[in-house]
Amino acid sequence: MPRDLRLLPKAHLHLHFTGSMSPAALTELAAERRMRLPESLRETVAGDPLRLPANERGWFRFQRMYDAARAVVRSEAAMRRIVRDAATADAAEGSRRLELQVDPTSYAPFVGGITPALEIVTDEAAAASAATGVEVAIIIACSRMRHPLEARTLARLAARHADEGPGGVIGFGLSNDERRGQTSDFAAAFHIAARAGLALVPHGGELLGPEHAAQVVAHLHPDRLGHGVRVSEDPALLEKVVADGIAFEVCPASNVSLGVYATPAEVPLRTLVDAGATIALGADDPLLFGSRLLAQYESARTVHGFDDAGVADLARGSIRASRASDTSKRAMLADVDAWLAAPDPGLGPVRPGAARAEPQPTHAGSDGSGTT
Template identity: 75%
Template sequence: MARDLRRLPKTHLHLHFTGSMRPGTLVELADEAGMRIPETLRETVAAPDALRLPANERGWFRFQRMYDAARAVVRSEAAMRRLIHEAVEDDAAEGSRRLEIQVDPTSYAPHVGGITPALEIVMDAAREASAAAGVEVAVIVAASRTRHPLDARTLARLAVRHAGDGPGEVIGFGLSNDERRGATTDFGAAFQIASRAGLLLAPHGGELLGPDHISEVVAHLRPDRLGHGIRAAEDPALLERIVADGIALEICPASNVSLGVFAHAGQVPLRTLLAAGADIALGADDPLLFGSRLLDQYETARQVHGLSDAEIAELARGSIRASRASARSRATMLAEVDTWLRTPDPETHP
């Protein structure tokens, strides 16, 4: 027995739309569409923590093939709405008070009439799910490194048109996919469009590639949060600058292990980042493929890294500070974390 991590208030800031899908939903949507799920994908989602890939282009190619196969079953407005509602329900069950979910509407546009309807469906479903589950839900529009930088500018303008602070509205702009693809500088113009509108900037960087890549992302995209950023731990001077600049890190331990960045969870330098004073938001990234949701990341912090409940509470506070929740909402959540920590530990107070 120990303090219940499900009751720990936290926010979830790194979750991808397709990757949030439940394994059962994948199977049902494929059956409805008369589609065959590739055996490698079926085996991966059937066995938690089964995915172990090399941290090279071949490994990423295998990951991307499975991800694309999963995304292919999301072929209707109803399917898109289902994914949002289920993602929010799952977060609520794990103590998440706020979800900022990433979506690239380009992938779903052919099935619903364009990128604008695709984004508006996600936003509308997020509003509904927020009201139903009592979880604040916001949207981050994410461009892809695998497409032309002009596509990223189009998505940045779309994000700006739908920006807002209310439930289901767009609060940020990101950049995802293989860090080795595309030139970071080429995406700077898209991030400037988003920045001028006051959107949160949350590009990926520093998982598959190391400190040099992080330095490029920080210099040219000016992030508020860095998707992953785990390898900043390899360069103390860079990590110090990141902390000084107030750039939060979205750390996804299960992803790091599944994609071969580290051999096992114990190698993830979580304590190094905490010791440097970084604001860390643990995230599940793509639980469909990595077999590990948000709560599992906190369990790993406790069981593998040996974090005390006080240290775990600080992780939760970091996720809250890094979110785009209102000042009032952040204050409420931070107070709830303090209440959780004041609750006696069952191990010492039977």
């Protein structure tokens, strides 16, 4: 019997606002607005996770369902529910830190503008932090599908609201289809965010290969790469990214659902870890991909063969890569150590006076040291 992964302290750094909804919340919010959800979306959230080809047609199908889900979020109450539910779900899975991505332009028309939309989210994030014990922070994400000038507007909004306290804005991201837009055109927005001290967390290296990931690294200077899994295809680039201290937000379920890999076993999690990468597992859009944060750790264990020491190292990586305070990081890392030091349930009771072997870390750095 391996240790209970629900009790393993971890940080959740890649979760999108609308995509974090539970199927129940989606159904109830649609009913409140008397909206009929598309059959494909109803089937997906009922238990048939997406399996799409990694091409523009596949992305179009994903985006159409995502837009249909987002259409039910048209009030302050709905926005607050999403934040509260995300924190509650994370708490049940052992997450101590949630950095939730949101594009306020998507909800601005219904609440009076992008500033009110953001303030609703940050206010509820602070309340959810107090209610659940999960530190909830906000990342403002711009879209590749929109003009780069809009990205600058959002970066300035993020800079004005930068705050490392509960519910504060701690990062700036770039999401949506990697095949759209020129990465270099978004550099000015990321420069604004960098001057404000925000974490830079663009998507890159999932739908497109290592060449595009290299552009993201060169132009946007990320602290973390959203996904980044295809960097594994270029050993030299992987070595550079690791040496630069850029963490990877790896979301195994979404990689498979979006056709990047045919099976969970093909996700190069082990390759990244063996290269010394800092990994933060994430659920991305559990509404459509059918699995939350805990399932990503279960996949690491059952599909990729990580033992308890290995999954503890993954949890440590997520904590170190977060924007939690040094004090919070030390507390979370100590609790990871305590989880791993607890008696192994598979060994049974220890006889009085008998020694139990100490678990060994899977790679260097498991003692809690590292940059913050």
